[in-house]
Amino acid sequence: MAFSRNDNRNWKNWKPRKEFKEELLAIDRVTRVNSWGRQLRFRAVMVIWDGKGRVSLWTGKSWEVVDAIAKAVADAKKKLTNVKIVNGTVPYNITAKFKAATIMVHPASEGTWIIAGWAARKVLMVAWYKDVLAKRYWSSNLINNAKATIKALTSFKN
Numbered sequence: 001m002a003f004s005r006n007d008n009r010n011w012k013n014w015k016p017r018k019e020f021k022e023e024l025l026a027i028d029r030v031t032r033v034n035s036w037g038r039q040l041r042f043r044a045v046m047v048i049w050d051g052k053g054r055v056s057l058w059t060g061k062s063w064e065v066v067d068a069i070a071k072a073v074a075d076a077k078k079k080l081t082n083v084k085i086v087n088g089t090v091p092y093n094i095t096a097k098f099k100a101a102t103i104m105v106h107p108a109s110e111g112t113w114i115i116a117g118w119a120a121r122k123v124l125m126v127a128w129y130k131d132v133l134a135k136r137y138w139s140s141n142l143i144n145n146a147k148a149t150i151k152a153l154t155s156f157k158n
Helices: 065-078 118-126 142-154
Strands: 021-034 037-049 054-062 094-098 101-107 132-137
Touching: 021 065, 021 118, 021 142, 037 065, 037 118, 037 142, 054 065, 054 118, 054 142, 094 142, 101 142, 118 132, 118 142, 132 142
Parallel strands: none
Antiparallel strands: 021 037, 037 054, 094 101, 101 132
16 A cells, blocks of 8 residues: 655544545435335445556446445456547547547647546546536436447547
8 A cells, every 4th residue: 555644744644545546426316116115225336447548437336435435446447448548538439438428539729628528527637637628418317428438538548
């Protein structure tokens, strides 16, 4: 585990540094109705990045919010996929489709920053892109748009 320290050169100020950058996309209350009543659970959608060009998106469900987030992060660590970054942007235009969601990712000139919808912007920010344009089509579903973005980022050829 890597360690970082504050400005004070004191051993008491040493803190463990996280190995993944984590971003919470959504927390939702989900209810399932059974014969004995309603069961309330929480669903957390997390995007993680390891700093070496690998990104992952996963969901976790639990009775508690903290446990749902921990499950999502633990499962996302197992399913990391490589993304390609060229000078802070994507190499070329690409369109990807996941279920009903379609997303177009386009390289942008330096200083443009990230211009994208909410789910795509979170994924692009976590994956450490700087200048990207993205447009989503046909779906407003958060998870499908995020997965379509990851599919677009992982489909670049060498």
